Amino acid sequence: MLPDIDSLALFVRAAELRSLTKAAEASHIGLAAASRRMALLEHRFKTALLERSPRGVELTPAGASLLPHAKALLHEINEMQAEMRDYxxxxxxxxxxxxxxxxxxxxxxxxxxxxxxxxxxxxxxxxxxxxxxxxxxxxxxxxxxxxxxxxxxxxxxxxxxxxTDRIAVVMPASHPLANVPEMKFAHVLDDDLVALESSASMMRLLTEQAVIEERTLQLRVQVRSFEAVCRMVQAGLGLGLLPFEGASVMGGALGLMVRPLSESWAERxxxxxxxxxxxxxxxxxxxxxxxxxxxxx
Missing domain, CATH: 3.40.190.10 (Periplasmic binding protein-like II)
Known part of the structure; x- marks a missing residue:
């Protein structure tokens, strides 16, 4: 007999959360019902899948082997249901x-x-x-x-x-850097900067390049959107760092100047x-x- 899908889903949750109690809560069932489901699943496979302790649960070797198969099966079932729903x-x-x-x-x-x-x-x-x-x-x-x-x-x-895109500097048209012949990353490292949150991939690249320059980014404001960066620059809180195309649209609408960095690494x-x-x-x-x-x- 094949294992039922709900029990496999419960097993995956317990493995990921390392807790049968939390898995039961996530599955919207009681702990006693979850324990019965796991016992039946282990009975069907004729082997222990989880080792229980006061700290939670850990996968047995058999459980570790089952986990990727269970995840793949649940993914396929989810795709099947979604596709049938669309039909x-x-x-x-x-x-x-x-x-x-x-x-x-x-x-x-x-x-x-x-x-x-x-x-x-x-x-x-x-x-x-x-x-x-x-x-x-x-x-x-x-x-x-x-x-x-x-x-x-x-x-x-x-x-x-x-x-492709290229990282650019967003600035008021009156800023001294607006007239430099070629915009270099080193030009902005003495200024306060307005940029995206540190989880953005662009910020990791900029931080790495600042280290290469043996400098640090003077981050004054970090926000989640391009528009917020441009508005902070417009308000005079610093120079902005954004991808050129997106910054050109938003920055241009706010009367800001957008200058792409000339370094090869700035093109992504x-x-x-x-x-x-x-x-x-x-x-x-x-x-x-x-x-x-x-x-x-």
Whole structure:
């Protein structure tokens, strides 16, 4: 007899939370019911899966072997249910697309809208995330396609270049740096800076380059959005650091000057990422090919 799906889901939660009590709460069942489910699961497999202690639970060797199989099975069942639900609702398929702020601020909305017109039977669910979060969600099977900035570990994912961007300095038009012939990163390191939160991939790159310059970033304000950076610059709180395309749109509307950094490292590729197991899906492959085709030849 095959193990039931609810018991496998409970086992995965217990393994990840290292607590049967917390797993029971997450599954909205009582602890006694959760214990019975785990006992039946272990009976079906004829081996212990969890070792219980006052501190929680740990996987046995058999449990550690079962965990990736259980996760893969639950992922496939989730995809099956989602696809069948879309057929029931009259839609052929739905793709969850995660994109970083650079892509969402620049070319991606128009590209997705054009793809949607060409493929009305594919429903797109689009959400904004930091690049590191996108990679994690793709690897966990919680999204179909991601747009991230290069430089992250993308194990288990297939990647292709979508677009490029270049880090730029956002400043009032009256700032002395507005007239320098060539904008260098070293030029801004004496100023107060307004930038994105430290979890943004761009900030890691800027911090690394500051170390190479044997300097530190004078971060005065860190926020979550491009618009907030530009408004802080407009208010006189410092120079902004943002991707050029997105900053040009927002900064220009606020009367700010946007100057791209001249260093080669400031140019970054944006990548389309797909989990290898999902790359062969017809709708996924179609969207990936379309996005790649809109980029530089």
């Amino acid at each position: 029931a609702d009259g839609r052929k398929g739905a793709l969850r697309v995660l994109a970083n702020t650079s892509a969402m601020t620049e070319s991606l909305p128009a590209d997705l809208a054009a793809f949607q017109k060409l493929n009305p039977d594919v429903r797109l669910l689009v959400q904004e995330r930091w690049s590191s979060e996108i990679v994690h969600d793709l690897q966990a099977g919680e999204a179909d396609i991601g747009i991230v900035v290069e430089g992250l570990q993308t194990d288990g994912l297939e990647t292709r270049v979508y677009r 590729n944006m990548l389309v990422c797909v989990k290898k197991e999902r790359a062969s899906n017809t709708s996924v492959a179609k969207l990936v090919e379309y996005l790649v085709s809109t980029g530089p030849s």
